[in-house]
Amino acid sequence: MVLQDLHESLKVTWRTQDEFQIPWHYGNVEAELEALQQGAALLDFSNHGLLELRGPDGTEFLHNQCTSNIRAMLPDSWLETLFLSARGQIEHLGLVFNLGNSFWVSSPSARALAERFRKFIVFDQVEIEALPWSLLRLHGPGAEAVAQQLTALPPRWGLVKTPHLVLARDEFGLWFLVPASQAYQLAQRLLEAGASPVGHQAWHIWRVERGIPDLPEALGELPQEAGLEGRVSYKKGCYLGQEIMARLEARGNTRYQLMGLLGQKELPSGAEIFREGKRVGRVGTAVESPRLGAIALALLRKELAPGDQVHVEGWSATVSGLPMP
Structure with missing residues (x-):
């Protein structure tokens, strides 16, 4: 069984987005919003691709590509980052997971991000590979209680890894990274433990009401103007767009x-x-x-x-x- 079969059994309505079929809703958007706000909402973000960067130069390469201080990341930690153009404009959003011997990067535009990485590899000893894994989100005040029925939880902004699962935790819930072949079974277990299926329609309503930006607001914009300045480290240098970020920090003249x-x-x-x-x-x-x-x-x-x-x-x-x- 594949994850799509589970969605179909739950009477999903699909929406096509960037060549992907997105679970849009399950028939009652208000109930799905209630799960996001008060319960444990299970969302499928399998349209977000997952890249692995490995090799002796992986840390330096990724550090020089994004707005976050990758050198300072500890093993078994993760963060949210941005990938900018030379003009400081956002090209990609990403989650970076430090697994100790490699980095994983999840992004809604993973294919294009992989092309960008390969374009910048010159003498770097780093390999880029797309992983056939799925990304699930358990979100809401009840998320941790549901997840604890399946596994031990990491600290906030930490992660735990097994051969068939990476679990990362933030203030709103948890990300589950799982091989695509096992995503159906994991999602089914989370639903049986008390999670509610929620589509992307309710997710976007939730984040718009709270002012949480995503790619439609961010693409082509400056982080400081798109509400994503928190993903920029001003204590690092030598990355694409860094000169513009330093100028904005000094002058603060955003429009x-x-x-x-x-x-x-x-x-x-x-x-x-x-x-x-x-x-x-x-x-x-x-x-x-x-x-x-x-x-x-x-x-x-x-x-x-x-x-x-x-x-x-x-x-x-x-x-x-x-x-x-």
Whole structure:
């Protein structure tokens, strides 16, 4: 049995995204939101690829590619990072897992990230391999109680590894990295232990309401403007985009910030935002919230404030702070 069979048995509705079939919802989005907020939500992020970097130069190579201090990572730890262009703009988001003898990198754009890595390998003794593993997320205040029925938990921002599982923990829940051939069995055990299946529709509503950015907001933007400055280490050098990051740290002259939008109607993702005829930003992820209606994350000029009125494709919308009220 494969993971797709489990989704089908749960009456999933699929959505195609970047050539992947994404579990979108299971028929009751409000119940799925409740699981994210109050229970233990099980989400399938198998569309996020997994790369392994190994070799004597693996640490230095990865350190010079991303915004995080890889040299300072301890074995059995993990972090969230960014991969920038030479102009300091975000090209990829990633999770980095230090397994001691190698690094694993998970990213929603893993194929393109692997191509980037190979382009920059010159004399480095490092090998890049795509791993046939799946990525599952157990999320919510009940996540740890469910996971403890299956395995011992690592400390927050730590990980534990067995031959057939890597388990990483953060403040909201846990990531399960598992061989694709065993993902069905693991997901089934988590559901039997009390987890609830949740699709990406509810996931995006949850994170938009809380102001948590993802690739639709981040791609092509500066980390400081996309709400992802926390993934940038200003104490390291020698990485792509580092000169721009140092300049921004010194001068702090960013023009945009991540904010929320409350719309009169559905807000199209990627649409331009105007105020008094002047372009002031763009829409990132747009969702329909059962609680707030049409809402979105947006990159907006820093002079805008909560309560300001803007227009998206001729319709009025209200600027909101984050998290949303």
